[in-house]
Amino acid sequence: MKRFTPVLLASLVAVGLSCSSLSYAQTIKVLTVSQIRPTQPAIGDDEVNYKVATLQNDRQKLFEDFxxxxxxxxxxxxxSQSSLATPSSFSCLAAVGTDVDEVKSAVIAPDQHIYLTDGHHTVSTYRALANNHDFPFAVRITNDFSHLASMDVFWSTMQQQHLTWLEDPQGNTVTPAQLPQQVGLQAMQNDPYRSVVYFLRGIAYDKPDQALPFLEFYLGSWLRDHQPVKSEQLSTKAGYMTYLQQAASSLVAAQGDEHATAADDSPSLSQLGQRATVNKKKLAKLAEPGGKLSVLFNE
Structure with missing residues (x-):
């Protein structure tokens, strides 16, 4: 895998992917994407694959979004020759970090590694589009925890501040040591319920403006317990659509004060944006030509 030296990274920041010294010093770090570490063990592969399929077919949108x-x-x-893996092959309208709020958040740990706290699916999408080659990526440092006494204290702090999700796709607790070393499809586990919840946004729930941390994972946990799915059901467009219909109906029919998990302190479904009714029009659109499921299954 190609590695970018600090000098090369600095030059990339100065050309095309530049950022102001003030923004860089205060909040923005540019590093190679393979150096970014996750704070959760899994992502929804189908969400990433849908986004990859969308951007592969629209290069203008790919570089615009990036x-x-x-x-x-x-x-x-x-x-036509531009690639994320070759930063000199394209340029942006402004310096990196000009719109600070658009940059994905991360923290610095006592081990000096940078841990992503938002944007695991976004980073995974761009890595897939770059064929897993390395490239510079900017993160916004919200907390510098490098002063903490140990990594144990760091992970305890991360849990207290709801900056990490230490649960695997089966609902089992994982330790920080079991987290993957990189963000991406090749490194992280697949949580099918996380993708299902992505597809059901605006259909069975509406994400609040001030959403609770890990909202999608909480809803996914609820579905795993109340509307379990077999992996083969999600292997075809028809099977996927049938399950989404079942999951949407189950979610809106549940009591709003029901907790997302067995833990008494877990958020309720109403706190997670549960809708009163299924948006059937938007649900049906998923399987129409150009709809998310049609794009996912290349139809």
Missing amino acids: CKEMGAKGVKTFD
Whole structure:
């Protein structure tokens, strides 16, 4: 895998992917994407694969979205040969970190590694689009925990501040030592319920403006316990659609004060944005030409 030296990273920041010294010093770090560490063991592979399929077919949107995620407003120049793995092959409208709020959040740990706290699916999507080659990526440092006494104290702090999800796709608790070393499809486990919840947004729940941390994982945990799915059911478009219909109906029919998990302190379904009725029009659109399931299954 290609490695970017600090000098090369600095040059990339100065050309095309530049950021102001003030923003960089205060909040923005640019590092190679393979150096970013996850704070959860799993992602929804189907969510990532859908996004990859969408961006593969629209290169304008690919570079536009990537530049925005870097806080650089949008794409300025690119061509048919441009690649995320070759930062000099495209340029953005503004310096990295210009729109600080657009940049994904991360923290610095006592081991000096940077741990992503938002954007695991986004990073995984871009890594897949770059064929897992390395490239520079910007993160917004919300907390510098490098001063903490140990990694044990760090992970305890992360849990207290709801900055990590230490549960595998089967609902089993994992230790921080069991987390993957990188973010991406090849490194992280697949949680099918996380993808299901992504597809059901605006259909069985509406994500609140001030959403609780790990809202999608909580809803996924509820579905795993109340509307379990067999993996083969999600292997075809028809099977996927049938399950989404069942999951949506189950979710809206549940009591709003029901907890998402067996833990008494877990949020209720109403706190997670549960809808009173299924948005059947939006649900049906998933399987229509150009709909998310049609794109996922390349139909």
